[in-house]
Amino acid sequence: DGGITQSPKYLFRKEGQNVTLSCEQNLNHDAMYWYRQDPGQGLRLIYYSQIVNDFQKGDIAEGYSVSREKKESFPLTVTSAQKNPTAFYLCASTRTSGAYEQYFGPGTRLTVT
Amino acid sequence: AQTVTQSQPEMSVQEAETVTLSCTYDTSESDYYLFWYKQPPSRQMILVIRQEAYKQQNATENRFSVNFQKAAKSFSLKISDSQLGDAAMYFCAYRLTGTASKLTFGTGTRLQVTL
Numbered sequence: 623d624g625g626i627t628q629s630p631k632y633l634f635r636k637e638g639q640n641v642t643l644s645c646e647q648n649l650n651h652d653a654m655y656w657y658r659q660d661p662g663q664g665l666r667l668i669y670y671s672q673i674v675n676d677f678q679k680g681d682i683a684e685g686y687s688v689s690r691e692k693k694e695s696f697p698l699t700v701t702s703a704q705k706n707p708t709a710f711y712l713c714a715s716t717r718t719s720g721a722y723e724q725y726f727g728p729g730t731r732l733t734v735t
Numbered sequence: 736a737q738t739v740t741q742s743q744p745e746m747s748v749q750e751a752e753t754v755t756l757s758c759t760y761d762t763s764e765s766d767y768y769l770f771w772y773k774q775p776p777s778r779q780m781i782l783v784i785r786q787e788a789y790k791q792q793n794a795t796e797n798r799f800s801v802n803f804q805k806a807a808k809s810f811s812l813k814i815s816d817s818q819l820g821d822a823a824m825y826f827c828a829y830r831l832t833g834t835a836s837k838l839t840f841g842t843g844t845r846l847q848v849t850l
Contacts, residue, residue: 655837664739664826664840665780680837712780714838722830723770724838726780
């Protein structure tokens with residue numbers, strides 16, 4: 623079955639440590655996205671990539687970094703510079719032709735203490 | 736900048752009844768897409784329905800339909816014959832046409848379905 627996988631589902635880290643969240647898709651989609659979700663808020667875009675080896679900052683990129691070395695993979699690193707990293711993180715992907723509805727992964731809940 | 740507003744933080748509906756969730760958006764563009772996504776307790780985002788701004792006809796997907804008022808920049812979701820499985824957060828989202836640009840989301844409406 624085609625889809626998007628994110629691992630792990632729950633992640634715990636100590637403050638000051640960098641942590642990398644995994645996102646893999648086998649939908650052959652060109653574009654991939656990372657969103658952050660906080661209670662009472664909608665999803666906010668962190669980074670997105672429309673093609674391999676290229677990515678753009680979203681609305682809240684500070685304290686995060688990404689890479690796009692393969693079409694299928696778009697890992698997100700939450701660095702120690704991110705002031706409030708505890709959140710639910712969602713990865714999404716889409717085709718770059720047609721209606722472009724985004725398909726989402728199951729998400730990773732990151733808790734930093 | 737485009738913004739999406741959902742003014743109803745919570746709504747409740749009885750099973751088998753109909754409920755309408757509101758969404759307004761602000762944009763100076765004429766060509767865009769609007770979406771409703773559902774997020775159940777599992778937190779998996781599921782696309783419910785999509786509307787292209789150039790289409791006057793309102794989109795329908797089984798029990799889900801929209802009322803798209805382009806001039807008023809309004810995009811409401813109607814759920815008919817509500818079921819317990821419809822209980823979830825519902826997010827309205829906007830995206831420009833063209834390349835695969837970002838989605839702009841509203842803050843969501845939590846829908847409760849009661850017996």
